[in-house]
Amino acid sequence: MATTLPRLRGSNDPPTGALPALPRPKSRKSTGGMASPIKTPGTPRSGLRTPSAASVHGAPLSPAPMGALPIPRGAGVNSAGRTLRKTVSINSFPQPPSRAGSVPPSPLSGAVTPARRARTPQLTSKNGYQSNTTPSLLNGGGEGKSLLGGAGTRHSDGLISIASPPQSRSSSAQGSCSTSATTYDDPSESNGVGLKEKRASKGLDGKGNVIVSIRVRPDAGGNNGQTEGEWMVDGRKSLVAYRGREGGDYYYVRRVMEGYHGTVFAYGMTGTGKTFSMQGTASSPGVIPLAITDIFSYIRETPTREFLLRVSYLEIYNERIHDLLSMPTANATGAGSAQEEIKLREDSKRGVYATPLKEEIVQSPTQLLRVIARGDQARRTASTQFNARSSRSHAVVQIVVESRERLPGGSGAEGKRSGIFPGGVRVSTLSLIDLAGSEKAAESKERRQEGSHINKSLLTLGTVISKLSEHKEKEGKGGDKDGKHLPYRDSKLTRLLQGALSGNSLVSILCTIQTGSAGSTASANTHATETLNTLKFASRAKNSIVSHAKRAEEALGAGGEGGARVLLERYRMEILELRQQLESQAKTNPNKAEDAEKEKDAEEELAREKEAEARHEEQILEMQLARTALKERIDHLNRLILSSKSTGVNSNGTYSALGIHNRFSQSSIRTSLTTPGGLERAVSRGSSASTIGRRSANARHSSSEETTANEDDDTIGEYGDGTASLQAQNQALQADIADKNRYIATLEKRLNQARRASSSRTSTGFSAPSKGIMVGEDHSVSALLKEKDAEIAELRARLDDKDRMLTALRSAARSRDAAEGLETLRSDTRSSLLLESVSPPPQDALPDPPVAKNKGHSPVRRRSVDEMSKMLDEMIQDRVEAGQIVRGVRGSVRVVNHRNVGSVADISQPGLELPRIDQPTGSEAQAQEA
Numbered sequence: 018m019a020t021t022l023p024r025l026r027g028s029n030d031p032p033t034g035a036l037p038a039l040p041r042p043k044s045r046k047s048t049g050g051m052a053s054p055i056k057t058p059g060t061p062r063s064g065l066r067t068p069s070a071a072s073v074h075g076a077p078l079s080p081a082p083m084g085a086l087p088i089p090r091g092a093g094v095n096s097a098g099r100t101l102r103k104t105v106s107i108n109s110f111p112q113p114p115s116r117a118g119s120v121p122p123s124p125l126s127g128a129v130t131p132a133r134r135a136r137t138p139q140l141t142s143k144n145g146y147q148s149n150t151t152p153s154l155l156n157g158g159g160e161g162k163s164l165l166g167g168a169g170t171r172h173s174d175g176l177i178s179i180a181s182p183p184q185s186r187s188s189s190a191q192g193s194c195s196t197s198a199t200t201y202d203d204p205s206e207s208n209g210v211g212l213k214e215k216r217a218s219k220g221l222d223g224k225g226n227v228i229v230s231i232r233v234r235p236d237a238g239g240n241n242g243q244t245e246g247e248w249m250v251d252g253r254k255s256l257v258a259y260r261g262r263e264g265g266d267y268y269y270v271r272r273v274m275e276g277y278h279g280t281v282f283a284y285g286m287t288g289t290g291k292t293f294s295m296q297g298t299a300s301s302p303g304v305i306p307l308a309i310t311d312i313f314s315y316i317r318e319t320p321t322r323e324f325l326l327r328v329s330y331l332e333i334y335n336e337r338i339h340d341l342l343s344m345p346t347a348n349a350t351g352a353g354s355a356q357e358e359i360k361l362r363e364d365s366k367r368g369v370y371a372t373p374l375k376e377e378i379v380q381s382p383t384q385l386l387r388v389i390a391r392g393d394q395a396r397r398t399a400s401t402q403f404n405a406r407s408s409r410s411h412a413v414v415q416i417v418v419e420s421r422e423r424l425p426g427g428s429g430a431e432g433k434r435s436g437i438f439p440g441g442v443r444v445s446t447l448s449l450i451d452l453a454g455s456e457k458a459a460e461s462k463e464r465r466q467e468g469s470h471i472n473k474s475l476l477t478l479g480t481v482i483s484k485l486s487e488h489k490e491k492e493g494k495g496g497d498k499d500g501k502h503l504p505y506r507d508s509k510l511t512r513l514l515q516g517a518l519s520g521n522s523l524v525s526i527l528c529t530i531q532t533g534s535a536g537s538t539a540s541a542n543t544h545a546t547e548t549l550n551t552l553k554f555a556s557r558a559k560n561s562i563v564s565h566a567k568r569a570e571e572a573l574g575a576g577g578e579g580g581a582r583v584l585l586e587r588y589r590m591e592i593l594e595l596r597q598q599l600e601s602q603a604k605t606n607p608n609k610a611e612d613a614e615k616e617k618d619a620e621e622e623l624a625r626e627k628e629a630e631a632r633h634e635e636q637i638l639e640m641q642l643a644r645t646a647l648k649e650r651i652d653h654l655n656r657l658i659l660s661s662k663s664t665g666v667n668s669n670g671t672y673s674a675l676g677i678h679n680r681f682s683q684s685s686i687r688t689s690l691t692t693p694g695g696l697e698r699a700v701s702r703g704s705s706a707s708t709i710g711r712r713s714a715n716a717r718h719s720s721s722e723e724t725t726a727n728e729d730d731d732t733i734g735e736y737g738d739g740t741a742s743l744q745a746q747n748q749a750l751q752a753d754i755a756d757k758n759r760y761i762a763t764l765e766k767r768l769n770q771a772r773r774a775s776s777s778r779t780s781t782g783f784s785a786p787s788k789g790i791m792v793g794e795d796h797s798v799s800a801l802l803k804e805k806d807a808e809i810a811e812l813r814a815r816l817d818d819k820d821r822m823l824t825a826l827r828s829a830a831r832s833r834d835a836a837e838g839l840e841t842l843r844s845d846t847r848s849s850l851l852l853e854s855v856s857p858p859p860q861d862a863l864p865d866p867p868v869a870k871n872k873g874h875s876p877v878r879r880r881s882v883d884e885m886s887k888m889l890d891e892m893i894q895d896r897v898e899a900g901q902i903v904r905g906v907r908g909s910v911r912v913v914n915h916r917n918v919g920s921v922a923d924i925s926q927p928g929l930e931l932p933r934i935d936q937p938t939g940s941e942a943q944a945q946e947a
């Protein structure tokens with residue numbers, strides 16, 4: 018039969034394993050070795066891995082007969098037997114059971130290939146027995162390797178004999194019996210799939226899930242290196258638990274990972290090594306770290322499934338449950354007083370469970386070990402007679418394993434083969450229980466109180482197991498199947514273990530004993546008694562607990578009380594939900610971002626449109642203003658033209674109107690327009706003699722400002738024939754009109770240009786705003802107005818000058834009249850008046866200058882003067898009648914204020930403000946005459 022021997026090393030090899038070892042919770046001085054596990058006869062091959070032993074010191078035990086528990090010899094036991102010294106490579110235990118042959122096998126792994134087994138060091142006892150089995154205390158090898166003492170010793174003693182039920186025994190190579198009484202409900206077996214597993218775990222398909230192992234604590238004193246004898250009760254049989262069937266321990270954990278509940282508890286007298294066996298040391302890891310290693314090894318080996326592990330840790334102290342993970346680390350007895358009371362409840366799916374209990378999710382062996390180590394720190398311990406650091410409470414580590422098929426749809430061959438249906442979550446629990454040690458007597462009251470609780474609970478446990486045995490017999494006789502008569506509720510411990518004890522779980526019981534005792538005889542006797550009790554318990558448990566472990570149902574969905582606890586499902590649902598949220602957000606966000614971008618674009622577009630619209634309106638306004646200004650200018654110029662025509666200079670051959678405006682004869686309106694072509698025109702009023710004479714169309718009126726009566730005389734003298742003067746005047750006016758037409762054409766051209774410019778500016782999206790034209794035009798208009806104002810002021814000033822001259826001439830004329838006679842005086846006066854009159858007289862009718870008259874009077878000239886005087890009289894009379902001029906009482910004349918004369922306004926220059934001639938009122942005129 019294949020065995021699962023650990024790799025052995027020298028005892029002093031340092032630990033090199035990847036897993037951190039649990040801290041030694043107790044301060045006992047290690048004996049430097051640990052007892053190899055001892056198998057009860059007929060132990061089933063399935064079981065947890067055995068804690069490795071750095072070195073194994075065994076107290077010599079009396080050999081037991083096959084199928085019988087070893088019988089301690091008590092003080093008289095010969096401890097000088099052979100000692101098996103085993104060293105387990107720490108390197109090997111954290112390694113996952115690898116398919117690669119090169120990887121060293123896990124010392125406790127049952128999945129050892131034949132090649133590995135061949136490489137496994139063989140233990141050779143002094144008596145020549147080779148032990149190639151795992152030193153597994155929980156080895157479910159099924160071979161029922163027992164601690165055997167010296168050959169025939171137990172046979173001869175015959176004190177304890179634990180015989181497995183014949184029907185449950187499985188054969189072994191050595192013919193040992195299995196204690197297995199478990200039946201497995203494995204769907205993979207029923208449907209024919211999972212042959213590999215079935216093969217691998219053969220033996221498990223047999224019966225019996227209860228594994229009872231005995232571990233003997235090595236004697237602290239040792240026996241001068243004679244260690245092997247303690248184990249070798251029957252060296253010939255070599256049935257110490259080093260032998261086991263292949264893979265039993267490994268597959269025990271495997272079963273938990275596959276959905277079976279598993280329970281392991283250590284039972285034994287105080288100080289016999291329960292805690293040591295459960296926790297182990299750095300060099301010799303116990304059941305807990307080894308189980309953890311196997312759990313994670315299984316996870317690594319199973320990529321098709323996903324797992325979630327959570328762990329809780331409680332203790333039952335004085336019949337109260339405390340959460341070791343919620344307690345402060347301090348090891349105070351009252352540490353848990355503030356805790357909410359933890360109660361035990363029962364659920365059809367979960368069975369009996371403690372609540373509220375903190376569960377921590379763990380992702381690595383290290384993390385899990387740390388959590389448990391934290392709980393260990395909180396556990397109550399005290400010094401007892403037999404143990405300096407005795408556990409005073411029952412400690413329960415529960416590792417909940419959730420798993421589900423990773424493949425979507427679960428249609429893979431693996432899923433079919435293993436009967437794993439997709440979508441479901443398997444939940445199983447591995448309970449690792451370190452019971453408090455039973456103690457007969459205690460010195461302190463507190464210890465006694467604790468001891469009484471401990472003993473009571475352990476007694477109840479024994480009672481339950483005992484009754485289970487009875488129940489089993491009754492069941493065979495048609496007894497009560499429900500087992501309601503079993504006193505599970507008599508203690509918290511049995512209540513908590515109810516599920517396991519009643520058959521819902523794979524169970525492995527480790528019984529620790531200490532066969533040798535260095536000390537008094539009384540002490541040795543106590544040990545012997547306790548050891549015997551332990552062995553009785555082991556025997557009873559092995560025969561009584563018959564359960565039908567079933568793979569836990571797969572929880573579908575997160576609903577229901579059971580489903581709600583399935584974190585894997587809950588987390589998966591949450592992840593799914595969050596992913597959906599994320600996706601919906603991702604979908605929504607781009608839309609939102611797009612919308613926001615569009616909105617922003619629209620806003621920007623709107624702003625641009627508004628801006629463009631504003632610019633457009635502004636430009637339209639500018640254009641309108643420009644057009645208005647240009648139109649006004651054109652109208653103004655048109656009015657100018659019309660005004661020229663309306664004077665009727667040539668229409669009726671008279672220049673009556675011109676006469677009115679004669680005073681402007683010396684002025685010209687110089688309109689300076691800065692055109693794009695730099696056009697500068699001087700527009701002359703062509704009604705005056707000087708203008709008519711066309712000295713030049715460009716004659717500067719500055720020179721005309723210098724015009725005096727003499728100059729006028731010269732001008733008159735130049736066009737003395739009158740006819741020529743009219744023709745010239747006509748020509749001048751024609752030329753003037755032509756100029757103005759050209760100017761209008763220029764303005765129209767500019768207007769068109771401006772229109773084109775504005776339209777192109779609008780059409781090009783206002784890309785080239787040009788306000789130069791408008792600004793130039795505006796400046797031009799304002800400059801023109803200013804210029805006009807200046808001219809008006811100038812004209813006024815000149816008018817004033819001329820008024821003064823007129824007054825002076827009148828005065829002179831009166832003097833002359835007095836000297837030359839009334840007629841002559843009148844004639845001269847008229848001439849003078851004519852010369853200085855507002856309206857210029859016809860050229861041909863102009864009187865001679867006074868100077869010429871003083872030179873003598875020819876008859877022709879006289880006649881001419883008379884005629885002219887006559888004409889002037891008529892003209893004056895006409896004007897007087899028309900109300901345009903007023904004749905003074907002394908014959909003087911004056912121009913009526915044009916504001917009072919409609920005709921004056923009619924002939925005024927449109928668009929230009931005529932110089933206001935403030936004519937004296939009647940009284941003023943009289944005063945002037947005076």
Ligand SMILES: Nc1ncnc2c1ncn2[C@@H]1O[C@H](COP(=O)(O)OP(=O)(O)OP(=O)(O)O)[C@@H](O)[C@H]1O
Binds near residue numbers: 052291292401404406
């Ligand atoms: N197999 C072993 N090899 C070496 N030392 C051991 C072994 N078993 C126990 N010891 C030592 O014996 C002492 C007592 O062991 P442990 O505390 O595990 O006993 P226990 O059964 O848990 O006692 P209690 O019930 O009082 O808690 C410890 O110092 C421990 O190191």
